[in-house]
Amino acid sequence: MNIVAVLVNALKMKCPRCRKGDLFESPTLGFNSDSFKMPDKCPVCGQSYMPEPGFYYGSMFLSYIMTGLFCIVFMALVHWVIGLTLMVSFMILIAILALGSPFIWRMSRSLWLNMMEKYDPDWDK
Structure with missing residues (x-):
């Protein structure tokens, strides 16, 4: 796992598998409810953003x-x-x-998902 690539992708808040799809429905951060909504899966490659129930409990520790x-x-x-x-x-x-x-909050979720899911350069094959 390339730590620098994971951190850069987490900062961009992109899908860990294809690194193209947005993790959040609103790409900009604001104080509205759309800023915190995540789609169920990546709109580009179909990677699930909720691999299992309670998946994001680990992101609470990262946030802390x-x-x-x-x-x-x-x-x-x-x-x-x-x-x-x-x-x-x-x-x-x-x-x-x-x-x-x-x-x-957004960064801890992005970092957690990017640490747990691997980048797949051949996802579209």
Whole structure:
């Protein structure tokens, strides 16, 4: 498994099998319900986006890890490098997390599916 290719494809939020179909019905991130809807399968290659019931429980752990790492790095940079007080740093962090949670949710699902399903360059044969 090429980790860089998996991460790039997860960032693009494309199908892990063909790397062409969109994972979400709305390609742009917004605060509407279409931003969170996933089709049942890839519109290009037919790869199931729900391989089994409860498949995306693992993405919750990825979301937790990504958020935790972001918080640690952000607080280290803002508090110790820039020199803001802890209260201001936490207020900025909470605002970023509140606005960034839809992105983290989509990214964790995309990364989880891309880690579990393999790329098949010959999917159309």
